[in-house]
Amino acid sequence: MSRPKIIAGNWKMNNNLSEAITLVESVINNSVSNSAIKIFFPSFPFIATVANKIQSSPNFFVGAQNCSEHASGAFTGEVAASMLNSIGCAYVLVGHSERRQYFGESSPLLTKKIHAALANGLKPVFCFGETLQERKSNTHFEVVKDQINEVLNAFSATDMSQIILAYEPVWAIGTGETATPQQAQEMHAHIRTCLSKLFNENVANSTPILYGGSCNAQNAKELFACADIDGGLIGGASLKADDFCKIIASV
Ligand code: PGA
Numbered sequence: 001m002s003r004p005k006i007i008a009g010n011w012k013m014n015n016n017l018s019e020a021i022t023l024v025e026s027v028i029n030n031s032v033s034n035s036a037i038k039i040f041f042p043s044f045p046f047i048a049t050v051a052n053k054i055q056s057s058p059n060f061f062v063g064a065q066n067c068s069e070h071a072s073g074a075f076t077g078e079v080a081a082s083m084l085n086s087i088g089c090a091y092v093l094v095g096h097s098e099r100r101q102y103f104g105e106s107s108p109l110l111t112k113k114i115h116a117a118l119a120n121g122l123k124p125v126f127c128f129g130e131t132l133q134e135r136k137s138n139t140h141f142e143v144v145k146d147q148i149n150e151v152l153n154a155f156s157a158t159d160m161s162q163i164i165l166a167y168e169p170v171w172a173i174g175t176g177e178t179a180t181p182q183q184a185q186e187m188h189a190h191i192r193t194c195l196s197k198l199f200n201e202n203v204a205n206s207t208p209i210l211y212g213g214s215c216n217a218q219n220a221k222e223l224f225a226c227a228d229i230d231g232g233l234i235g236g237a238s239l240k241a242d243d244f245c246k247i248i249a250s251v
Contacts, residue, residue, distance in 0.1 A: 003208050005036040005224070005251045006164065006231035008125065009238025010065065010093065010212075013043060020046040024053045026241035028060060031248045036231065038248060039063050039091050039125075040238075044079055051088030063091030063125070066099060069112035071119075081120035092117045093233075095127045095151070097170045107150035114151065118162055125164045125233065126151065127212070132171035140169075141190050148194045157199045165209045166233040167191060172213025174235060181222045181229075184211045188228035217246035224251050 015023060020042050031038070039061045042050050047062055054060035068078035084092065094113045099105040105113075110126070117124040128147035130140035144167070155163065167187055172179050179187070188209050196204035211223050212233030223229055231251055237243040 129168040168212035185226035221250035
């Protein structure tokens with residue numbers, strides 16, 4: 001089954017307005033044109049600007065790094081999925097390890113956030129992955145299965161057609177230590193087995209699963225060549241236009 005290829009740049013809390021504009025413009029102007037879906041994930045204040053910049057660039061989209069689980073109301077400092085949709089945002093990261101670690105986001109909350117995203121026309125990119133300790137103790141397959149089941153059991157096969165998954169081993173995020181293509185591929189295959197048990201074969205084969213964690217211009221090609229890896233969620237390397245363009249070209 002053919003799945004879309006997706007290259008997503010998670011800028012995290014980096015770039016001011018002019019840096020954001022320069023980065024987007026240089027990626028758009030210098031990247032090869034291919035059918036891969038390319039998504040920028042800037043901080044909230046720059047989403048509308050990025051949406052405007054990519055308007056006439058085919059296959060480029062903008063996403064948010066987070067959204068509220070609530071629809072609207074007295075939640076000071078929060079941003080609703082409907083607001084994001086109204087400014088041209090098409091995707092939202094849910095469950096990034098930094099949100100889990102620093103903001104205490106747990107499976108029940110992530111479930112609500114995915115519901116909010118879907119209800120407002122945003123495609124969630126649901127992130128999960130094991131810690132170094134969990135890998136060392138050989139519980140990584142079990143941990144990832146639990147992370148998937150705890151959240152995705154609240155959704156239907158039809159919902160799954162709008163959801164993207166991102167496997168991001170915590171030990172590889174921002175550390176320069178990438179999962180080997182073998183380690184990533186075997187986990188991605190395991191994730192498809194989990195999806196087939198939770199839903200069906202069709203969902204398992206049609207859901208895009210991205211790899212994230214120190215993916216860069218040097219290792220992207222080999223990772224993306226793996227049968228069950230459909231692209232990447234890129235942090236550090238998405239902040240440099242040259243590197244991000246090379247990653248786009250390697251898909
Ligand atoms: P990294 O981050 O590419 O800098 O490791 C990936 C991520 O956090 O999504």
